[in-house]
Amino acid sequence: MMHFVRVLLIALLLTLGSLLPAWGQSAGDGSIYSRFGVGELQSFSSSQAQALGGGGVALRSLNYTNFSNPALWSDQVLTRAEIGARFQTIESTSGQGGDSRLTAGTFDGVQFSVPLLRQKLGVAFGFVPVSRSNFRSEVQRTTSSSPFEGEELDYQVEFLGRGGLQKITGGAGYRFNDALSVGGSLDYIFGTLESQRRTSFPTGNLQEAVATEGVRLTALTATIGSHLTLSDQLRDDDNLMIGAAFTLPTTLSGERTRTIGESLDRDTLSTGVTDGDFDMPWSASVGVAYVPSEALTLTVNGSYAPWGEAESSLTTGGETSFVFPAGGPETLTDRWTMSSGVEWRPAGDDSFQGFLARTGYRLGVSYEQLYVSPDKSTTLNAVEARLGISLPTSISGTRIDLMGNVGRQGTTSQGLVQDTYYGVSARVSIGERWFQQRRLR
Numbered sequence: 001m002m003h004f005v006r007v008l009l010i011a012l013l014l015t016l017g018s019l020l021p022a023w024g025q026s027a028g029d030g031s032i033y034s035r036f037g038v039g040e041l042q043s044f045s046s047s048q049a050q051a052l053g054g055g056g057v058a059l060r061s062l063n064y065t066n067f068s069n070p071a072l073w074s075d076q077v078l079t080r081a082e083i084g085a086r087f088q089t090i091e092s093t094s095g096q097g098g099d100s101r102l103t104a105g106t107f108d109g110v111q112f113s114v115p116l117l118r119q120k121l122g123v124a125f126g127f128v129p130v131s132r133s134n135f136r137s138e139v140q141r142t143t144s145s146s147p148f149e150g151e152e153l154d155y156q157v158e159f160l161g162r163g164g165l166q167k168i169t170g171g172a173g174y175r176f177n178d179a180l181s182v183g184g185s186l187d188y189i190f191g192t193l194e195s196q197r198r199t200s201f202p203t204g205n206l207q208e209a210v211a212t213e214g215v216r217l218t219a220l221t222a223t224i225g226s227h228l229t230l231s232d233q234l235r236d237d238d239n240l241m242i243g244a245a246f247t248l249p250t251t252l253s254g255e256r257t258r259t260i261g262e263s264l265d266r267d268t269l270s271t272g273v274t275d276g277d278f279d280m281p282w283s284a285s286v287g288v289a290y291v292p293s294e295a296l297t298l299t300v301n302g303s304y305a306p307w308g309e310a311e312s313s314l315t316t317g318g319e320t321s322f323v324f325p326a327g328g329p330e331t332l333t334d335r336w337t338m339s340s341g342v343e344w345r346p347a348g349d350d351s352f353q354g355f356l357a358r359t360g361y362r363l364g365v366s367y368e369q370l371y372v373s374p375d376k377s378t379t380l381n382a383v384e385a386r387l388g389i390s391l392p393t394s395i396s397g398t399r400i401d402l403m404g405n406v407g408r409q410g411t412t413s414q415g416l417v418q419d420t421y422y423g424v425s426a427r428v429s430i431g432e433r434w435f436q437q438r439r440l441r
Helices: 002-025 047-051 070-075
Strands: 079-094 099-117 121-143 153-175 180-200 209-231 239-247 250-261 268-280 283-293 296-305 335-344 360-369 381-392 399-410 417-432
Touching: 047 335, 047 360, 047 381, 047 399, 047 417, 070 121, 070 153, 070 180, 070 209, 070 239, 121 180, 153 209, 209 268, 360 399
Parallel strands: none
Antiparallel strands: 079 099, 079 417, 099 121, 121 153, 153 180, 180 209, 209 239, 209 250, 239 283, 250 268, 283 296, 296 335, 335 360, 360 381, 381 399, 399 417
16 A cells, blocks of 8 residues: 555656646746846755755755765665655846736756665766746837838837756765765756747737747766764764865857747748857855754855856847846856755654654755846845745655745846745655565574
């Protein structure tokens, strides 16, 4: 019966995961900042780390596969599969008084890990989002260059975008002793960013014009990580953990296709294909986690990536913009993040306590300097608060994690846009013992 429940649960989650991306991508309005660079950057390590503000580079856990640091993959006891999804609403307000709203569901990735040697050597594989582009903006204009002599002509320009980058990652982590572990992963990044510029005419018998630009990108990179655990530092039986991860810089090889047509069905009048590349800089993350007892966990994390040094022979984001000029390297700046969180599990590791005592309660906050900017001297920031709960189940090794978040990014000053977003997410982590050798007694 338990095996049937597990199979049914996995099937339902896979079905939900396959449907949500398609619905979210066709939703329409999103953040205008996803127009620039390679889109709005996404990150996911584990549901536990996400609820603690993100990162989790030092967060060692037997219940989760943490993808922020491959060194942590050495700690697995159970073969584990994880999948999740999230719903988010974005409300955008411009300095000119315009606003938009998007409510969409998106896929949060799939993770799979196997302990080859229990708490010694483990491997992990995952499919996770890297960036997402989903925006729409409109501009009303008037021109005196009208085919109707002596009349001014009103027209509307609409910018739309969708797509994003995904990552397939796989690697291993190895623990040398109780204190030190290391790990590494190979990461394949791929995806398509698409933008459209549609010009329509409210009056007159004029056909609308549609210019479409699609950029297909691929790259291969790698991540290395290390983790140090120090025991009995401030009190008996406590653990002070320090983690670090470094992702190598890479070049996204791209093919840009431009199409000019008379409608959205791509009845094209002309096309053009251009090859080029886009630099993705290195990134480094450092984290500290302190566990004074089995019931309490405290974390602090930071990361940095020098996006301001990026160069590109492909101008993603189109030829013009509603907010600021073309989405090339001149609109990018260095990105850094800071986060902190706390988790409380009243029962600790005691599996014989009641349901509420075995439940995990989480709170996290984060601050980010966005990697897009109207100019090199102006930076845009994002702040976010997260509240999570981790529910135990009757299936051993399986937990259901729920999280709510609310945040704000950008500004309405200087004619820019401010986004207010809030949402919920759900993730299921299923763990079982595999590859056990049967013994006769």
